[in-house]
Amino acid sequence: xxxxxSIKKMMIILSKATLENVYAxxxxxxxxxMEGIEAEIFFTFFGLEAIHNKKLDHLHIATVGNPAMHMxxxxxxxxxxxAIATSMMKKEMEKIxxxxxxxxxEILTASGVKLWACKLAMDMFHYNKEDMFEDLxxxxxxxDFYKQGSGVGTHMLFI
Amino acid sequence: xDKVINGKNIxxxxxxxxxxxxxxxxxxxxxxxxxxxxxxxxxxxEVLNYIQTEYKNDVPLSxxxxxxxxxxxxxxxxxxxxxxxxxxxxxxxxxxKPVSCI
Numbered sequence: 001x002x003x004x005x006s007i008k009k010m011m012i013i014l015s016k017a018t019l020e021n022v023y024a025x026x027x028x029x030x031x032x033x034m035e036g037i038e039a040e041i042f043f044t045f046f047g048l049e050a051i052h053n054k055k056l057d058h059l060h061i062a063t064v065g066n067p068a069m070h071m072x073x074x075x076x077x078x079x080x081x082x083a084i085a086t087s088m089m090k091k092e093m094e095k096i097x098x099x100x101x102x103x104x105x106e107i108l109t110a111s112g113v114k115l116w117a118c119k120l121a122m123d124m125f126h127y128n129k130e131d132m133f134e135d136l137x138x139x140x141x142x143x144d145f146y147k148q149g150s151g152v153g154t155h156m157l158f159i
Numbered sequence: 160x161d162k163v164i165n166g167k168n169i170x171x172x173x174x175x176x177x178x179x180x181x182x183x184x185x186x187x188x189x190x191x192x193x194x195x196x197x198x199x200x201x202x203x204x205e206v207l208n209y210i211q212t213e214y215k216n217d218v219p220l221s222x223x224x225x226x227x228x229x230x231x232x233x234x235x236x237x238x239x240x241x242x243x244x245x246x247x248x249x250x251x252x253x254x255x256k257p258v259s260c261i
Contacts, residue, residue, distance in 0.1 A: 031260050034222060036243035097261060099223055107223060107261075110233035 008153030009038040011145070016159065017049035019061040019086060019101075023093075025050075025159045026104045033111040041108075042145045044118035047159075048125060051117060051133040056101045060086045102133075109135040114148070116140050165190040176249070176256045183253030191251045195242070199251070203239055206231050207252045214254040220245060221259035 010032045014025040025041060032039040049055040063069055063076035063085050075081065090100070099107060109115065117132060117139045129139055140148075149156060162171045165186050170178045175191070177183055188207065192199045199207075209230040213220055222245055226233040240247040245257055 027260055030222065033237075034243060034245055034260075036246075097219075097221055097223055097259070099261070103223075107226060107233055110226070110237070111222065112237055 003152050006153060007032075007037050007155055009040070009149065009151065009155070011040050011042070011149040011154060011156045013042045013044060013145075013156065013158045014047035014050060015045045017046045017055070017059055019059045019089065021159050022047075022050045022059060022101060023098070023104075026101075026108060028157065029108055029113045030104075030111060033108075033113060038112075039108075040114040040116065040145075040148055042116045042118060042140075044121045045124075048117060048121055048127060048132075050101060051105065051115060051136060052127065052131055053133060054131070056105070056133065059101055061089050105133050105135070116145060116148070118142070118145075172256070174250075174256065177253040178255070180253050187253065188251050191253075195240075195247050195251070197240065197247070197251070203251075206236065206239060207248060210248055210252045211254065214249075214252070219259060220249065220257040221261050223261050 010028065012025050012029055014022065016022075029039040029041055043051050049059065060082040063071055063081050064073055066076070069076060069085065071081075105115070114137045115133070115135065116137055117127075117129070119139050119141050122128075122139055129136065160171060160173065161168045162175070163169070167182070167187070169182050169187065172178060175194075177187075189199055192203070197203070209228055210220060213224070218224070222233060222236075225231065225236050225245065231239070236244050236248075245259075249255070249257055
């Protein structure tokens with residue numbers, strides 16, 4: 001097969017579960033499928049919360065350590081501040097037809113995006129496969145994930 | 160630019176999206192589908208008719224809307240139009256490329 005430099009597959013590593021990072025990963029994966037590009041997501045460390053059944057509906061945006069919030073760090077750390085910012089963001093997202101996290105996961109799997117949980121992080125957090133989003137493709141090692149990404153035109157992205 | 164599709168001069172964008180829907184008919188749709196290695200079945204046409212109706216009603220198209228259409232779910236949409244389904248389906252339907260990222 002001739003390699004014209006085009007992207008054939010996106011391998012996205014999601015290591016955070018703040019809403020803005022999760023959406024970035026999901027939009028990129030879905031956008032790839034919409035262009036005929038394969039996509040797989042590897043959820044590791046805190047990224048696992050985005051596929052944890054009890055947590056994925058309650059993800060927040062970061063109000064501390066996020067200069068783009070234009071909010072003083074002390075203020076961002078007040079109780080309830082993350083919840084307020086998150087609820088504001090969710091309202092804006094619904095306006096632009098952005099699905100919530102669970103619906104987005106369903107869209108991704110229906111679109112053929114493969115979802116993998118990192119074995120090491122699963123062990124570390126004492127999570128079981130049964131705790132996770134039901135259409136998860138499996139719990140795999142870093143080595144397995146690299147094998148999934150083999151081939152011409154694969155790009156890897158760490159979020 | 161113009162492109163000859165099914166023996167007719169059709170006005171299209173560089174990516175092959177038609178710019179004048181009045182030039183479209185089913186035989187043009189069939190020809191564009193064949194260029195994309197798709198042979199249209201009645202099921203394809205149900206989806207294409209839905210997409211054209213939404214376009215005529217000025218409803219912006221997205222994968223999420225297709226999934227909620229009640230006409231086809233996202234999984235089957237990818238089966239019917241395996242490569243870049245929304246782009247391919249709108250191209251066949253003779254309407255502009257959707258601008259949605261979702």
